[in-house]
Amino acid sequence: xxxxxxxxxxxxxxxxxxxxxxxxxxxxxxxxxxxxxxxxxxxxxxxxxxxxxxxxxxxxxxxxxxxxxxxxxxxxxxxxxxxxxxxxxxxxxxxxxxxxxxxxxxxxxxxxxxxxxxxxxxxxxxxxxxxxxxxxxxxxxxxxxxxxxxxxxxxxxxxxxxxxxxxxxxxxxxxxxxxxxxxxxxxxxxxxxxxxxxxxxxxxxxxxxxx
Amino acid sequence: xxxxxxxxxxxxxxxxxxxxxxxxxxxxxxxxxxxxxxxxxxxxxxxxxxxxxxxxxxxxxxxxxxxxxxxxxxxxxxxxxxxxxxxxxxxxxxxxxxxxx
Numbered sequence: 001x002x003x004x005x006x007x008x009x010x011x012x013x014x015x016x017x018x019x020x021x022x023x024x025x026x027x028x029x030x031x032x033x034x035x036x037x038x039x040x041x042x043x044x045x046x047x048x049x050x051x052x053x054x055x056x057x058x059x060x061x062x063x064x065x066x067x068x069x070x071x072x073x074x075x076x077x078x079x080x081x082x083x084x085x086x087x088x089x090x091x092x093x094x095x096x097x098x099x100x101x102x103x104x105x106x107x108x109x110x111x112x113x114x115x116x117x118x119x120x121x122x123x124x125x126x127x128x129x130x131x132x133x134x135x136x137x138x139x140x141x142x143x144x145x146x147x148x149x150x151x152x153x154x155x156x157x158x159x160x161x162x163x164x165x166x167x168x169x170x171x172x173x174x175x176x177x178x179x180x181x182x183x184x185x186x187x188x189x190x191x192x193x194x195x196x197x198x199x200x201x202x203x204x205x206x207x208x209x210x211x
Numbered sequence: 212x213x214x215x216x217x218x219x220x221x222x223x224x225x226x227x228x229x230x231x232x233x234x235x236x237x238x239x240x241x242x243x244x245x246x247x248x249x250x251x252x253x254x255x256x257x258x259x260x261x262x263x264x265x266x267x268x269x270x271x272x273x274x275x276x277x278x279x280x281x282x283x284x285x286x287x288x289x290x291x292x293x294x295x296x297x298x299x300x301x302x303x304x305x306x307x308x309x310x311x312x
Contacts, residue, residue, distance in 0.1 A: 048245070151232075
Protein backbone atom coordinates (compact mmCIF):
# COMPACT_ATOMS: atom_id res chain seq x y z
CA UNK A 1 0.00 0.00 0.00
CA UNK A 2 1.45 3.33 -0.98
CA UNK A 3 0.85 6.22 1.37
CA UNK A 4 -0.38 8.89 -0.95
CA UNK A 5 -3.07 11.41 -0.33
CA UNK A 6 -5.43 13.31 -2.58
CA UNK A 7 -6.32 15.95 -0.04
CA UNK A 8 -6.69 19.66 0.29
CA UNK A 9 -3.34 19.64 2.06
CA UNK A 10 -0.49 19.55 -0.38
CA UNK A 11 3.08 20.65 -0.45
CA UNK A 12 2.00 23.73 -2.44
CA UNK A 13 -0.36 24.85 0.34
CA UNK A 14 2.37 24.79 2.99
CA UNK A 15 3.35 28.25 4.25
CA UNK A 16 6.67 29.55 2.94
CA UNK A 17 8.25 29.24 6.39
CA UNK A 18 7.61 25.49 6.34
CA UNK A 19 8.87 24.90 2.81
CA UNK A 20 12.42 24.41 4.08
CA UNK A 21 11.23 21.75 6.52
CA UNK A 22 9.22 20.01 3.79
CA UNK A 23 12.26 19.96 1.49
CA UNK A 24 14.44 18.62 4.32
CA UNK A 25 11.90 15.88 5.01
CA UNK A 26 11.76 14.93 1.33
CA UNK A 27 15.55 14.64 1.30
CA UNK A 28 15.41 12.54 4.49
CA UNK A 29 12.84 10.19 2.97
CA UNK A 30 14.95 9.80 -0.17
CA UNK A 31 17.96 8.83 1.97
CA UNK A 32 15.84 6.46 4.05
CA UNK A 33 14.56 4.76 0.93
CA UNK A 34 18.19 4.12 0.00
CA UNK A 35 18.62 2.37 3.35
CA UNK A 36 20.56 5.04 5.25
CA UNK A 37 20.78 4.30 9.00
CA UNK A 38 21.89 7.87 9.69
CA UNK A 39 18.75 9.18 7.97
CA UNK A 40 16.62 6.92 10.15
CA UNK A 41 18.33 8.23 13.26
CA UNK A 42 17.75 11.83 12.11
CA UNK A 43 14.08 11.08 11.43
CA UNK A 44 13.56 9.51 14.87
CA UNK A 45 15.30 12.40 16.61
CA UNK A 46 13.36 14.99 14.61
CA UNK A 47 9.94 13.48 15.18
CA UNK A 48 10.13 11.44 18.39
CA UNK A 49 8.78 14.26 20.54
CA UNK A 50 5.78 14.97 18.26
CA UNK A 51 4.91 11.30 17.81
CA UNK A 52 5.32 10.54 21.51
CA UNK A 53 3.34 13.54 22.74
CA UNK A 54 0.50 12.82 20.28
CA UNK A 55 0.29 9.24 21.55
CA UNK A 56 0.52 10.48 25.13
CA UNK A 57 -2.30 12.99 24.56
CA UNK A 58 -4.56 10.20 23.32
CA UNK A 59 -3.59 7.55 25.86
CA UNK A 60 -2.48 9.52 28.97
CA UNK A 61 -0.05 6.70 29.76
CA UNK A 62 3.71 7.07 29.50
CA UNK A 63 4.26 3.35 28.97
CA UNK A 64 1.69 3.03 26.22
CA UNK A 65 2.83 6.23 24.52
CA UNK A 66 6.39 4.86 24.46
CA UNK A 67 5.15 1.60 22.98
CA UNK A 68 3.11 3.39 20.30
CA UNK A 69 5.99 5.73 19.41
CA UNK A 70 8.37 2.79 19.00
CA UNK A 71 5.83 0.93 16.84
CA UNK A 72 5.40 3.99 14.63
CA UNK A 73 9.12 4.30 13.90
CA UNK A 74 9.52 0.57 13.34
CA UNK A 75 6.65 0.73 10.83
CA UNK A 76 8.24 3.74 9.14
CA UNK A 77 11.52 1.85 8.78
CA UNK A 78 9.79 -1.21 7.37
CA UNK A 79 7.44 0.56 4.94
CA UNK A 80 9.28 3.70 3.91
CA UNK A 81 9.98 2.16 0.50
CA UNK A 82 6.25 2.45 -0.27
CA UNK A 83 5.99 6.05 0.91
CA UNK A 84 5.36 8.60 -1.83
CA UNK A 85 6.73 12.06 -1.25
CA UNK A 86 3.65 14.06 -2.32
CA UNK A 87 2.42 13.45 1.23
CA UNK A 88 4.05 15.41 4.02
CA UNK A 89 6.18 13.14 6.18
CA UNK A 90 4.71 14.70 9.33
CA UNK A 91 1.18 13.89 8.10
CA UNK A 92 2.14 10.26 7.63
CA UNK A 93 3.72 10.11 11.10
CA UNK A 94 0.74 11.77 12.80
CA UNK A 95 -1.58 9.38 11.00
CA UNK A 96 0.42 6.35 12.14
CA UNK A 97 0.64 7.68 15.70
CA UNK A 98 -3.09 8.38 16.02
CA UNK A 99 -4.22 5.09 14.45
CA UNK A 100 -1.75 3.06 16.57
CA UNK A 101 -2.82 4.90 19.71
CA UNK A 102 -6.47 4.10 19.02
CA UNK A 103 -5.56 0.44 18.39
CA UNK A 104 -3.79 0.36 21.75
CA UNK A 105 -6.76 1.89 23.49
CA UNK A 106 -9.14 -0.64 21.95
CA UNK A 107 -6.87 -3.52 22.98
CA UNK A 108 -6.49 -2.12 26.50
CA UNK A 109 -10.25 -1.79 27.00
CA UNK A 110 -10.82 -5.32 25.65
CA UNK A 111 -8.20 -6.62 28.13
CA UNK A 112 -9.85 -4.71 30.94
CA UNK A 113 -13.25 -6.17 30.07
CA UNK A 114 -11.77 -9.68 29.92
CA UNK A 115 -10.00 -9.19 33.27
CA UNK A 116 -13.26 -7.99 34.83
CA UNK A 117 -15.14 -10.98 33.40
CA UNK A 118 -12.58 -13.53 34.66
CA UNK A 119 -12.58 -11.85 38.07
CA UNK A 120 -16.36 -12.25 38.22
CA UNK A 121 -16.01 -15.96 37.45
CA UNK A 122 -13.28 -16.25 40.08
CA UNK A 123 -10.64 -17.59 37.66
CA UNK A 124 -8.00 -15.54 39.40
CA UNK A 125 -7.87 -14.38 42.97
CA UNK A 126 -6.44 -11.00 42.13
CA UNK A 127 -7.77 -7.64 43.08
CA UNK A 128 -8.57 -5.57 40.02
CA UNK A 129 -6.61 -2.38 40.09
CA UNK A 130 -7.51 0.68 38.13
CA UNK A 131 -4.66 1.67 35.79
CA UNK A 132 -2.43 4.36 37.32
CA UNK A 133 -3.57 7.87 36.60
CA UNK A 134 -0.85 9.51 34.54
CA UNK A 135 -2.41 12.91 34.63
CA UNK A 136 -0.13 15.64 33.51
CA UNK A 137 1.96 16.80 36.51
CA UNK A 138 0.75 20.35 36.00
CA UNK A 139 -2.84 19.20 36.22
CA UNK A 140 -2.19 17.94 39.73
CA UNK A 141 -1.07 21.32 41.01
CA UNK A 142 -3.40 23.60 42.87
CA UNK A 143 -5.58 25.64 40.56
CA UNK A 144 -5.26 23.16 37.72
CA UNK A 145 -8.39 21.17 38.47
CA UNK A 146 -10.21 22.60 35.45
CA UNK A 147 -7.44 21.45 33.14
CA UNK A 148 -7.49 18.03 34.76
CA UNK A 149 -11.26 17.88 34.27
CA UNK A 150 -10.91 18.98 30.65
CA UNK A 151 -8.29 16.29 29.97
CA UNK A 152 -10.50 13.61 31.46
CA UNK A 153 -13.45 14.71 29.28
CA UNK A 154 -11.25 14.86 26.16
CA UNK A 155 -10.39 11.19 26.72
CA UNK A 156 -14.12 10.35 26.65
CA UNK A 157 -14.82 12.03 23.31
CA UNK A 158 -15.50 9.85 20.24
CA UNK A 159 -12.18 8.88 18.59
CA UNK A 160 -12.32 11.19 15.58
CA UNK A 161 -13.33 14.19 17.70
CA UNK A 162 -10.62 13.40 20.21
CA UNK A 163 -7.93 13.19 17.52
CA UNK A 164 -9.09 16.43 15.89
CA UNK A 165 -9.23 18.25 19.22
CA UNK A 166 -5.85 16.95 20.38
CA UNK A 167 -4.11 17.76 17.10
CA UNK A 168 -5.63 21.26 17.09
CA UNK A 169 -5.25 22.29 20.70
CA UNK A 170 -2.24 20.30 21.90
CA UNK A 171 -0.16 19.76 18.76
CA UNK A 172 -1.34 23.07 17.25
CA UNK A 173 -1.83 21.71 13.75
CA UNK A 174 -3.76 23.71 11.17
CA UNK A 175 -7.20 22.58 9.97
CA UNK A 176 -5.63 21.51 6.66
CA UNK A 177 -3.02 19.41 8.40
CA UNK A 178 -5.66 17.75 10.61
CA UNK A 179 -7.77 17.05 7.52
CA UNK A 180 -4.76 15.37 5.91
CA UNK A 181 -4.07 13.24 9.00
CA UNK A 182 -7.72 12.16 9.28
CA UNK A 183 -8.03 11.75 5.51
CA UNK A 184 -11.04 14.02 5.38
CA UNK A 185 -12.04 17.55 4.36
CA UNK A 186 -11.45 20.82 6.20
CA UNK A 187 -15.18 21.30 6.71
CA UNK A 188 -15.43 17.84 8.29
CA UNK A 189 -12.62 18.84 10.67
CA UNK A 190 -14.46 22.06 11.51
CA UNK A 191 -17.56 20.02 12.29
CA UNK A 192 -15.61 17.54 14.45
CA UNK A 193 -14.01 20.39 16.40
CA UNK A 194 -17.33 22.19 16.83
CA UNK A 195 -18.98 19.08 18.26
CA UNK A 196 -15.99 18.32 20.48
CA UNK A 197 -15.98 21.85 21.95
CA UNK A 198 -19.72 21.75 22.48
CA UNK A 199 -19.55 18.41 24.34
CA UNK A 200 -16.60 19.53 26.45
CA UNK A 201 -18.20 22.83 27.44
CA UNK A 202 -21.38 21.01 28.45
CA UNK A 203 -19.41 18.77 30.79
CA UNK A 204 -17.36 21.53 32.36
CA UNK A 205 -18.66 23.72 35.21
CA UNK A 206 -21.44 26.21 34.31
CA UNK A 207 -19.02 29.14 33.99
CA UNK A 208 -17.71 27.62 30.68
CA UNK A 209 -21.12 27.10 29.11
CA UNK A 210 -22.80 29.41 26.63
CA UNK A 211 -25.33 31.72 28.26
CA UNK B 212 -18.18 44.28 45.67
CA UNK B 213 -16.88 43.01 42.33
CA UNK B 214 -18.08 44.58 39.13
CA UNK B 215 -19.86 41.89 37.02
CA UNK B 216 -18.85 43.71 33.84
CA UNK B 217 -15.18 43.17 34.63
CA UNK B 218 -15.63 39.40 35.20
CA UNK B 219 -14.65 37.19 32.24
CA UNK B 220 -17.54 35.64 30.31
CA UNK B 221 -17.85 31.92 29.53
CA UNK B 222 -16.15 32.36 26.15
CA UNK B 223 -13.13 34.10 27.69
CA UNK B 224 -12.90 31.45 30.40
CA UNK B 225 -13.09 28.72 27.80
CA UNK B 226 -10.37 30.38 25.69
CA UNK B 227 -8.21 30.75 28.80
CA UNK B 228 -8.61 27.06 29.52
CA UNK B 229 -7.63 26.17 25.96
CA UNK B 230 -4.59 28.44 26.29
CA UNK B 231 -3.67 26.58 29.45
CA UNK B 232 -3.97 23.28 27.56
CA UNK B 233 -1.75 24.60 24.77
CA UNK B 234 0.86 25.94 27.15
CA UNK B 235 1.31 22.79 29.18
CA UNK B 236 4.74 21.27 28.64
CA UNK B 237 4.75 18.58 25.98
CA UNK B 238 5.27 15.01 27.11
CA UNK B 239 8.75 13.77 26.21
CA UNK B 240 10.00 10.24 25.65
CA UNK B 241 12.64 8.96 28.07
CA UNK B 242 16.29 9.44 27.04
CA UNK B 243 17.87 7.00 24.57
CA UNK B 244 14.60 6.54 22.71
CA UNK B 245 16.45 5.82 19.43
CA UNK B 246 18.41 2.99 21.09
CA UNK B 247 15.15 1.36 22.18
CA UNK B 248 13.66 1.73 18.69
CA UNK B 249 16.79 0.10 17.26
CA UNK B 250 16.54 -2.78 19.73
CA UNK B 251 12.90 -3.32 18.79
CA UNK B 252 13.75 -3.28 15.10
CA UNK B 253 16.59 -5.76 15.64
CA UNK B 254 14.26 -8.07 17.58
CA UNK B 255 11.70 -7.97 14.77
CA UNK B 256 14.27 -8.52 12.05
CA UNK B 257 15.77 -11.62 13.74
CA UNK B 258 15.00 -14.78 11.77
CA UNK B 259 12.63 -17.10 13.57
CA UNK B 260 14.47 -20.06 15.11
CA UNK B 261 11.88 -22.68 14.35
CA UNK B 262 9.17 -23.53 11.85
CA UNK B 263 6.81 -24.29 14.75
CA UNK B 264 4.12 -21.71 15.55
CA UNK B 265 4.57 -19.75 18.82
CA UNK B 266 1.84 -21.60 20.68
CA UNK B 267 3.42 -24.98 19.93
CA UNK B 268 6.52 -23.94 21.88
CA UNK B 269 4.62 -23.64 25.16
CA UNK B 270 4.62 -26.82 27.27
CA UNK B 271 1.07 -26.26 28.53
CA UNK B 272 -0.31 -26.19 25.00
CA UNK B 273 1.76 -29.24 23.96
CA UNK B 274 0.48 -31.22 27.00
CA UNK B 275 -3.10 -30.16 26.27
CA UNK B 276 -2.74 -31.16 22.63
CA UNK B 277 -1.32 -34.56 23.68
CA UNK B 278 -4.22 -35.20 26.04
CA UNK B 279 -6.70 -34.17 23.38
CA UNK B 280 -5.18 -36.60 20.86
CA UNK B 281 -5.30 -39.47 23.38
CA UNK B 282 -8.91 -38.66 24.30
CA UNK B 283 -10.05 -38.49 20.69
CA UNK B 284 -8.18 -41.62 19.61
CA UNK B 285 -10.11 -43.75 22.18
CA UNK B 286 -6.96 -45.18 23.75
CA UNK B 287 -7.88 -43.86 27.16
CA UNK B 288 -8.11 -47.39 28.54
CA UNK B 289 -4.46 -47.96 27.77
CA UNK B 290 -3.66 -45.30 30.35
CA UNK B 291 -5.46 -47.30 33.11
CA UNK B 292 -4.07 -50.87 33.00
CA UNK B 293 -5.26 -51.53 36.60
CA UNK B 294 -8.83 -50.90 35.61
CA UNK B 295 -8.53 -53.46 32.87
CA UNK B 296 -7.35 -56.21 35.32
CA UNK B 297 -10.37 -55.61 37.56
CA UNK B 298 -12.65 -56.66 34.77
CA UNK B 299 -10.80 -59.90 34.05
CA UNK B 300 -12.07 -62.07 36.99
CA UNK B 301 -15.63 -60.93 36.46
CA UNK B 302 -15.50 -61.92 32.82
CA UNK B 303 -13.99 -65.36 33.57
CA UNK B 304 -16.59 -66.08 36.32
CA UNK B 305 -19.38 -65.10 34.03
CA UNK B 306 -18.08 -67.40 31.33
CA UNK B 307 -17.78 -70.25 33.80
CA UNK B 308 -21.37 -69.87 34.95
CA UNK B 309 -22.60 -70.10 31.41
CA UNK B 310 -20.83 -73.40 30.75
CA UNK B 311 -22.92 -76.58 31.12
CA UNK B 312 -22.07 -78.51 34.33
